[in-house]
Amino acid sequence: MKTSKTEQEILQAATELFLEKGFAATSTTDIANRVGCNQALVHYYFRTKENLVRQVFMTNLEQILNLLDQPLPEGLDFFGIADYYIDIYYNYILGRPTAPLMIINELLTNPERREMVREIFMKNLRRQLMYYNLDQALKQAIEKGLIRQIETLDLLIDIASLTLASFLIAPIYADLLQRDAEAQKEFIIHRREETKLLIRLRLMPQKI
Amino acid sequence: MKTSKTEQEILQAATELFLEKGFAATSTTDIANRVGCNQALVHYYFRTKENLVRQVFMTNLEQILNLLDQPLPEGLDFFGIADYYIDIYYNYILGRPTAPLMIINELLTNPERREMVREIFMKNLRRQLMYYNLDQALKQAIEKGLIRQIETLDLLIDIASLTLASFLIAPIYADLLQRDAEAQKEFIIHRREETKLLIRLRLMPQKI
DNA sequence: GTCTATAGGCGGATAGAC
DNA sequence: GTCTATCCGCCTATAGAC
Numbered sequence: 001m002k003t004s005k006t007e008q009e010i011l012q013a014a015t016e017l018f019l020e021k022g023f024a025a026t027s028t029t030d031i032a033n034r035v036g037c038n039q040a041l042v043h044y045y046f047r048t049k050e051n052l053v054r055q056v057f058m059t060n061l062e063q064i065l066n067l068l069d070q071p072l073p074e075g076l077d078f079f080g081i082a083d084y085y086i087d088i089y090y091n092y093i094l095g096r097p098t099a100p101l102m103i104i105n106e107l108l109t110n111p112e113r114r115e116m117v118r119e120i121f122m123k124n125l126r127r128q129l130m131y132y133n134l135d136q137a138l139k140q141a142i143e144k145g146l147i148r149q150i151e152t153l154d155l156l157i158d159i160a161s162l163t164l165a166s167f168l169i170a171p172i173y174a175d176l177l178q179r180d181a182e183a184q185k186e187f188i189i190h191r192r193e194e195t196k197l198l199i200r201l202r203l204m205p206q207k208i
Numbered sequence: 209m210k211t212s213k214t215e216q217e218i219l220q221a222a223t224e225l226f227l228e229k230g231f232a233a234t235s236t237t238d239i240a241n242r243v244g245c246n247q248a249l250v251h252y253y254f255r256t257k258e259n260l261v262r263q264v265f266m267t268n269l270e271q272i273l274n275l276l277d278q279p280l281p282e283g284l285d286f287f288g289i290a291d292y293y294i295d296i297y298y299n300y301i302l303g304r305p306t307a308p309l310m311i312i313n314e315l316l317t318n319p320e321r322r323e324m325v326r327e328i329f330m331k332n333l334r335r336q337l338m339y340y341n342l343d344q345a346l347k348q349a350i351e352k353g354l355i356r357q358i359e360t361l362d363l364l365i366d367i368a369s370l371t372l373a374s375f376l377i378a379p380i381y382a383d384l385l386q387r388d389a390e391a392q393k394e395f396i397i398h399r400r401e402e403t404k405l406l407i408r409l410r411l412m413p414q415k416i
Numbered sequence: 417g418t419c420t421a422t423a424g425g426c427g428g429a430t431a432g433a434c
Numbered sequence: 435g436t437c438t439a440t441c442c443g444c445c446t447a448t449a450g451a452c
Contacts, residue, residue, distance in 0.1 A: 006435075022317055024232045027427055038437060043429060045435095101316055107380050108309055109230055114383040121384070154402050157377060164376070165369030172315050175322040176329070194362050201409045214417080235445060246419060251447060253417095 007045045009035050014042075015056050019098045023053050023106065057106055058116060060099050065120065067092055068130055078138075078147050082159070082199045089163045090192045094185070097167050104164070147203040159199060166191040215253045217243050222250075223264050227306045231261050231314065265314055266324060268307050273328065275300055276338055286346070286355050290367070290407045297371045298400045302393070305375050312372070355411040367407060374399040 003011075013034040017026040028049050032039040046052040067088050076084060093100060106113050121127065135152040142149055166188055174184040211219075221242040225234040236257050240247040254260040275296050284292060301308060314321050329335065343360040350357055374396055382392040 004435085022232075022313075024230075025317070028429090029427075039428085040430080040438080041436060047429085049428065098316070101313070104376050105309070105313055108306070108376065109233070111383065114380060117380070118384055154399075157373070157399070158370070158402070158406060161370050161373030161377070162366070165365070165373050168312055168316065168372070169365060169369070172322060172325070175319070176326055191362075191365070194366070198366060198406060198410050201412075202406050204409075204414075206412075206414055212417085236447090237445075247446085248420080248448080249418060255447085257446070 004045075006035075006037065006041065010037075010042055010045055011052075011055065014052050015059075018053070018056050019096060019102055022102060028052075054116075057103070057113065058120075060096075061103060061117065061120065064092070064099070064103070065124075065127065069126060078141055078203060079200050082155075082203065083196050086159055086163065086192065086196050086199065089159070090166070090188065090195075093163065093167050094188065097170070100164050100167055145205055148205050150202065155199075155202075158202065159195070162191070162195040162198065166195070212253075214243075214245065214249065218245075218250055218253055219260075219263070222260050223267075226261070226264050227304060227310055230310060236260075262324075265311070265321065266328075268304075269311060269325065269328065272300070272307070272311070273332075273335065277334060286349055286411060287408050290363075290411065291404050294367055294371065294400065294404050294407065297367070298374070298396070298403075301371065301375050302396065305378070308372050308375055353413055356413050358410065363407075363410075366410065367403070370399070370403040370406065374403070 010031060014026070014031045017030055017034060020026075021030075028042040029039045031052075032042050035041075042049075042052070046055075068085075070088070072081060073084065107117065131152070138147070138150070138152050138155070141147045170184050170188050170191075173187055174180070177183075179187075218239060222234070222239045225238055225242060228234075229238075236250045237247045239260075240250050243249075250257075250260070254263075276293075278296070280289060281292065315325065339360070346355070346358070346360050346363070349355045378392050378396050378399075381395055382388070385391075387395075
């Protein structure tokens with residue numbers, strides 16, 4: 001489907017504003033102002049604001065899920081794999097720090113968005129295969145005593161939790177301690193390494 | 209300062225609605241409807257919606273921070289202390305699962321709220337003392353080799369991240385896997401135990 | 417204190433000229 | 435495709451009767 005230059009600009013401006021202020025706080029007039037056109041044009045292309053929101057939401061969500069689809073570099077053990085995924089997610093969010101909040105927020109307050117997530121999951125067989133493969137590999141490694149017992153879902157949630165929270169906490173941290181943007185970035189990188197250490201220790205097969 | 213019964217009811221209804229739908233999506237008319245009065249009365253007591261929001265926000269934030277002020281039970285080692293705080297926070301949020309989202313959301317989108325947080329921190333000397341004491345105790349334990357090297361702030365953020373994220377992820381998890389509320393609660397309790405394990409392994413003094 | 421009524425503004429959406 | 439003009443509805447807030 002071909003899209004005109006103006007339509008692209010509107011979509012781009014909408015994405016920026018949604019990430020800055022959230023969906024609810026952004027009006028179609030705001031979007032038009034940033035593009036430099038009038039408000040009617042936004043409705044001409046997308047008819048309703050809801051359509052626009054849906055599209056931005058889906059695009060961002062797809063991007064995040066697609067990060068999992070990349071092929072693994074060869075010759076990594078599980079500790080290397082964990083580090084690899086942690087790096088991927090931190091790097092992605094570093095580029096768009098407010099994206100996870102927008103998505104989380106929308107998922108929590110709007111049940112129909114969760115329906116959209118299930119659709120995306122179910123449609124993508126490759127993603128289901130990825131999960132299955134990871135699950136099998138983990139189980140084997142646990143049996144061989146290479147890593148400590150853990151559910152696959154728990155490992156993923158552990159990583160996601162620590163990554164997500166880093167970005168939620170970073171701006172608050174920076175403001176509370178009156179630090180600048182550079183210090184905020186350093187904080188996130190520091191948290192990335194702490195995350196790697198936590199996960200590594202979680203997987204290391206030593207007795208409790 | 210004495211507050212009338214109606215004022216209490218309005219505050220209560222506002223709190224409920226803000227936690228359910230967020231600040232922006234809740235109108236003063238919504239609040240009046242839940243109370244069973246008319247919308248003008250809300251403004252009679254609080255003059256502006258912003259005042260109401262501020263009050264609810266501050267109250268919830270204070271409650272969360274006050275959880276840290278409780279005296280520790282005697283005779284716990286650091287692993288016990290960690291478990292103790294993890295339990296406190298999980299139990300609190302189990303009672304009001306959407307409170308953290310409301311606060312995080314407001315802190316991220318509204319810079320002036322962060323100013324309020326700093327005020328609360330700075331005013332409460334006892335809280336600063338608590339942090340100082342924890343910091344000292346941790347440093348000593350590290351020197352003695354009882355626990356692995358860790359920054360005090362990192363330990364607190366580790367715990368907060370995992371706790372917070374559990375509640376953000378729980379409703380999404382339940383919807384995606386089409387589980388009911390009971391399963392959702394089980395998920396959170398399961399995550400609580402996983403959190404304890406992670407922190408325990410992080411603190412255990414063993415070589416990497 | 418509690419009500420009705422209403423002002424005033426903003427947001428989403430559409431009609432219609434060009 | 436892009437614009438101006440405008441409708442409609444909801445929101446916050448206030449005025450004023452009781």
